Structure formats: structure tokens, C-alpha cells
Amino acid sequence: MNSAEAPSRRGLLLKAGLLFNGVAGVVLGVPIVRYLLSPLMSGKGADSESWLSLGSLDRFPAGETRLADYRNPVEYPNDGQTANIPCWVRHLEGEKFQVFAINCAHLGCPVRWFPQSGLFMCPCHGGAYYEDGSRASGPPERGLFEYAYKVENGNLLIKAGRMPTTGSPNAGLVSIGKSPCA
């Protein structure tokens, strides 16, 4: 009798032990996973994006395209220079602007503006865009990413806060063609 009972009691204890550790695992695991996924929580939707000033309108002469930069809205003390994000501002006329992300729509390299030929050129894989941001040639499949903008108290504001990538829907970014100033 003893020999039949002993293993079952031991077995029960083993099961209880496993269950107990399983519970402990969940108690510890949930906060760990929550911590690991925190970048998803904090950057959800438009949380990470806000209206930022690029400076007064007279920094951007009409008919010209100028480089501007802003400090990313979500920043931490150790971000250093990486939170300074550049963008290209094209002033068409009056209060009509186009503000392009610096990142090539191909793989994100910084595009450069050439006023003489009216082209943005990318140094990485050879993408080129016209002055209105539309695709001119090379590997990009679309035009430059464009920020939504507004003019307030003589300042140019854009909605920004997220690095634009081809695959991500960008809440604050409008695509070329549907641009409010087109």
C-alpha cells in the first residue's frame, strides 16, 4: 500500500510545485513583457506626434526650398544629437508650403536638394525626386514623405515625431497627391 501511495503523493507535490512556479512565472512574466513592449505602447497612434514649430515664416523665402530642423517631441536625456531631425521646407507662395521628410522613400537615407536642377537626390541607392517631392527616378516607388503643416502666429508648424518608413502608416504624414497644398 505504501509503495502505491508514495509516488502519487510525490506526484501531487511535483504538480503543485510546477503550478506554483507557473503562477510565479506569469506574475513576473507579464510586467517583463509589458516592459519589453513599451516602445509599442508609448508610440501608439498619434501619441508620439505633435505640432512643432520650424521657426518664423521669413526663414523660408517664397519659391525656395530650405533645410530646417526640429527637436523630436518624444525625447530622453541620452538622445544627444539624434533627436535633432532635419526636414526640407518648400515655400510655394503665401501660406502654401510643402514640408518633406529628410528620409528617402526607398530606404531612408538623407536626400539633398539641388536648387539648380530642382531635384532631390539620394546618396545611397540613387533615388531622385522633383521639387514637389514626386518621384523622378531610381529605386523609390513613391514620392518623398510629406509632413502635415499649418501656419500659426507667423510660424510654420509641422506634425512630426516619427521616422517615416515605406511600410508604416504615418499619422502625421500625408502622401504626395493628397497633399493639402497641392
Added chain:
Amino acid sequence: MERMGAWFDRRLQLAAPVREALEHPVPRESASWFYVFGSAALTVFMLQLVTGILLALIYEPSAGGAWNSLQVLNHRIPLGWFIRALHGWGSNFMVAIVLIHMVQVFLFGAFKFPRELTWLIGVLLLLLTLGMAFTGQVLRFDQDAYWGLGIGASISSRIPVLGPWIVQLLLGGPIIAGATLSRFFALHVFVIPGSLIAFIGIHLLLVLKLGINEWPMPGRIVRRATYMQEYHELTKKDGVPFVPGAIAKDLIFSGFVLLALAACALLFGPFGPSGQPDPTIIQTVPKPDYFFLWLYAVLSLLPPSLETPALLIGPVIALAVLFGLPFMAGEGEKSWQRRPIAVLTILLLAVGLGTFTHLAGIAPWSPVMNAWSKDPIPAEYLKERSAMERQGALVFQAMQCHNCHALGGEGGERGPALDRVALQLTYDQLVRQVIQGGGNMPAYGKNLNPAETAALVAFLETLHPANQPAARDASRASQ
């Protein structure tokens, strides 16, 4: 001394199994110079551990401080530059040796029964090694690292549905910033090396348990039913103990690799860092490290519509082939002399990767951003030209045509060189091409006034050898 050893062994009881492991029999022919790459990879890995820890004494894993701490290492800490150089060159050596090891294993049929698991772990070790190389490049937090991360994020973003989430997890936030560097630091210093050590342990255990692959003889066929017995007979009949029979060549080669590595570090110095990781400095031409150059070329040369499918499906196929290999070809001939497809595959891969890497060194697809202000038009193209033609040459420079089109061998190679363009296109075709673009050239219609277009085309019309007339439209007698 002996008594102290005995005291420890009585408690640890490791002497016998260690001796057994060291003296395990190796087929005599496998004690060869072809079988030294695995141990060399391990040697370089241990050097990486040591130099990595040494660098961590100074390196500051923060976006605001990393670049400066590398400057301190390079210029202020005595021999800091040398440790950095050893670690950087160690990385290149390790990738290279792991690849050579893999090619040798593949060509010698060592992935076949019963060593399938050894191969699978080996593939994991290759991926982890490449992971170390990429994350290490990120820790050298300079312009290349910053924009390289952007490229990594852009590629990840194309994964259907999950893409944007993966980008956020990869970057640790909505942009490349402090959190990005911290997580790559954790990967490079804890997660990947930890996995490497664990998997290297299993890899070595499997080598000990299953024995080192015998020298493949053409005609000696691997069969699951009989292989183990044949192998044991071989090692019994014609085997040597690993120590001292086979280890001598491993030791000599490892020593040679370490010295070669030190020589490279001494002569060529550390890698970078290039410019500061300040995104507002856009005068940069980011390029990946050597072992990812081929990918840079592939991304430039694929047709745009094929790019996303190739990026997403390519790695899946490659991994499926690598992981499936020992199961698809677990038996049969081991010798490369009887496996022509295996040899051709390696040659094709080597030529392909070599070509892409070479092309990435030249990057003909990238416009030369400063060619329009730097590269002159050859003097003979301007001699005895009319004012209008010379004006056209000015337009050619001012409109950055030179960034993509070479003249006299200087300038970009994104578009064709134009030294003989007048032979190929008539006046009307040139006008159309300039104004409308096409064939991967932007249209310049909006940015050139008629006078500029006329001058530019007049200049282009002069670009033909003296003894060959420019192309003309036969239907127009007057031209």
C-alpha cells in the same frame, strides 16, 4: 602539485572525461590543413570576447556619448586605438573564417548523417555572427551607423502587417535615438554573445560525440544504416588521438590568424568612427560595413517592384535551404569531386557575392553629389566650340547633369557616359530626353528654359569622335 591536482579531481571528477575528450580518435586524414577553420573561428571569438570587454571599460552606450567615447578610445587612452582595431578586424576575420569553415563543411559533405544537428547549429552560429557584425557596426555610433539603422528600419517596415510594430521595437521608439543604441548594446554585449557561447558549446559537444568528419573519398557513400559502424572502424583502424595528433595544425593556424589580425590592426588601424551621429548633417554618403556591401548593391540594382518581395522572401528561402540541406541530402556522396552541383553553387555564390561587393565599392548607381562643382569638362570638348555650345557645357554643369553622367571618365555613373552621345541620339531625341526624361532619368522640362535646353543640346550634339558624324534623322534632309 600532483597532490593538489588529485585533491581537486576527487571533488570535480573532470580529469577522466576531459582526457577522454582530448584524446578522442580522429581519422588520420582529417588531421589536415582543411580542418582548421572551426578552431580558428573559436580562437577569434575568444579574442573578440577579450577585446570587447576591454572596450566596454571605456565605451559609453548612450546616443549622446558613444561617439565621443570612441574618440577618447582612439586618441586619448594609450593603445585604445589598437584594441578598437583588433575588435573591428576581429569582426571581419570572424565572419570570413566562419564562411570559409561553412564552405569547407559543405564541400566535404560533413553536414550529412549523423551530423545534421551540428550543421543546423552551425547555421545559427553564422546568423549570430552576422548579428554581431551588424549590431557592432551600430555601436560604432557614427553617421554610417545612424543611417544604416534607418535602412534596417525601412526594410523591416515592409514586412506585411507587423512591419510598423517591428520598427518600433527595433528602434525602441518612434525615431532612432538613445533607446535604439541601448537596445543594440544589450543585443551586442549580452543577448547575442550569450547565445553564441551556448550554441558553440552544443556545436563542440556534437563534434565530440559524433566525431570529426572523415576525409571524403569519392565513392564512399553515406548510408544511415551503416555509417556509424564504418566510422568507428575507420577511427579504430586508422585514427589518431585529437591531442596531440590533430591539434598541432589547429594551433599553428590559430596562431597565424591571430598574428595576421594583429598585423591588420596595426597597419590599417581601427574602423571609424565617421562623422557624428547628427541627423542634421546630411552631407553624408552612408555605406555598410564590408560584409553587408553585397546587400547594399542588391538593394540598388533590383527593379523597384521586385525589391519588397525579394527582401521578404529571399531570406526565408535562403534559411529554408540552409536548414533543409542536411535533410534533403543527408545520405550519399560526400566528396566534392562527385558533387558538381555543390561546387557550382559555391562558385556561383562566391562570384555573385564578390561581384556585388565589388560593385558596392564603386556604387555606380549613386549620383556623385559634388561632381557638378568638382569634376571639370575635358578641355578638348570645349575647344573650337561656339558660344552657344560652351553655354550648353555650363548648363550641363550647373544643372548637375555631371552628377549622373560621366564625361572623360569623370562624374557619376548613374546614367550613361555621354562622351559619344551624339552618335546615338539625334537632335530631336536629345531634346526629348532632356525635357521629358525617362529610362530612369528625371524630366528637366520645368527647370530648363528653352534657351538653356537649346544650348545644352547644342553642346551634347558636339559629343562624338571627330571621324564619326553625329546621328541625324534621315527623314529630315536639312539636318
